[in-house]
Amino acid sequence: MSASDEGKLDPAVVAALYVEHGAELRRFLVGLLRDSQLADDALQAAFAKMVERGHQAQAESRKAWLFRVAYHEALAVRRREAVGSKVVQRAAWNRKHDHEAADEPLVRSEGIERVRAALDKLPAAQQQIVRMRIYEEKTFAVIAAELHIPLGTALARMRAALAKLRISLDEL
């Protein structure tokens, strides 16, 4: 595969890159912007740049090039929307601001089932932390206060739970 004569990347190449890295790139943008709509705007802009200037990148580094372009496009989108990083304090998994693209779901159904099974196997203390942080969206400081445990303990339990849940998701 090579760049077109106009200096633009072959659309087929761009499409292949989208299929291969689009979902992961969108998740990165959601984590950065905490808003799926803004993430979609940044994603679209990143691939538009890919078409125009993607030929400048080496084939083996097109993924990293794409992510770097997407990062800068995300900051530009955030500036345009006048949403500073200090304002966006909500978690990236906040469902209220999640406008999932029909063809780019952030989560896979089979992953949900695996994670749910792994959740049931977690110790009760870790399950509680996960539930309070992810589902109830309480900060770790609030969780520690409510459970009368040190903040470090709450963080440690969450870290241990995430490690186990990550394993279940990586097994897909």
Added chain:
Amino acid sequence: MTAKEKLNELDWLAFLFVAGEMSDADSESFELRLAGDQAAREAVARQVELTQTIAAASVVEPLSETAQPVVAARQTADWWSAAAWLAAASAACLLGVSIYYATRPATRSHSDSPRDGDATVAGVDATLSPQLAFAWLETRDELSLVGDDADFSLPVTDENAEDSLNADSFASDDEQLAAPDWMLAAVSGLKSSVTPLQSESTEPR
């Protein structure tokens, strides 16, 4: 905890960044790191996927009961509280019924069956012959006007004459009652003809 189970430092930082748990300074510093660190960018993508999957799993099906000790404890406490109230209410109802049956006036009709523990006067079940008791009361009133010979102890009041039929208001066995002869004869006849659990006619003679 094995190395595989331990979340690596970069993934943990990425989670804190995604969760908004970093301070402003740390968050800006990590964000600057994303400009040139592909490993950090991919860590952010992984944590978003993981946390969104957990959130989706929690929404579709709540976590198991073992993960809700606080909620379960509250639900258990509420159940016990409701059970306690129900038991108290039942006990109160039973007590009320018991008091009612123990203190109700003897106004049973002639067709009613005598019950165990009913009031007795001079060996006769007072509820079987309320008419006879009334007759005795009237006689006693008349006799009270005659003199102080009779030792009456029936606390008859004008407000509620029926209350005088209550077992407690009758004289004890130790007290001497000057009953007329016809009274004694009527009582003797009733006592021999009435059994405790039979519904016999109790019309006064």
